[in-house]
Structure formats: C-alpha cells, structure tokens
Amino acid sequence: MPYVNIKITPAATPEQKAALIKGVTDLLVTVLDKNPETTFVVIDEIDADNWGIGGDTVTVRRQRKG
Template sequence: MPYVNIKITDQATAEKKAELIAGVTNLLRDVLGKNPATTVVVIEELSTDNWGIGGESTTARRKREAKS
C-alpha cells in the first residue's frame, strides 16, 4: 500500500487538491503498477512560518522578495 505525503505552503483549492491526489495515484499506477484502490495520498498545508529555505522562513523570504 503506497503512502504519499505532500506538503505545501500555499493554500490550495479543493479542486487542486483533488487533482494532486488523482495525479499521484495515477502516476504510481502507471510507473510502479500500484493498485489505486490501496494508494493513500495525504496533503498537509503548512504555514509559511513553519517552512524554511536557505536559513530563513518562507514568510520572511517572500516578504524580502516582494520588496525587490
């Protein structure tokens, strides 16, 4: 039973989440021959304060980039 955990910082619509779930499920079926009925996909939405890149939070990084 494949288990896929997708972590994103931006709010995604229900439609976009459904597209991600279907796409990942289909990819595992097509590439690895996994059964879609037993494939689990979890989407976690994280605050940009809880995600860091290059030593700074994504919130700070986006604020800095918006000023540029």
C-alpha cells in the same frame, strides 16, 4: 500499497488538492503498476512561518522578493 505525503504552503483549493491526489495516484499506477484502491495520499498545508529554506522562513523570503 503506496503512501504519499505532500507538504505545501497554503492555500490550495479543493480542486487543486483533488488534482494532486488524482495525479500522484495515476503516476504510481503507471510507473509501478500499483493498485489505486490501496494508494493513500495525505496533503499537509504548512504555514509560511513554519517552513524554512536557506535558514529563513518562507514568510521572510517572500517579503524580500516582494
């Protein structure tokens, strides 16, 4: 009965999101022998203005590297 929440910045395609869901579900089956039918995965896409690392928004960090 695992529950997994993945937070990423946008934008992943539907195919990429499906690959994350499949991959993390398979991982829980392989490592912990969990039942996939009761394995939930929720992906949250978080805007770069709303995500901070090192005290800066990801928006600012990307501009600095650009």
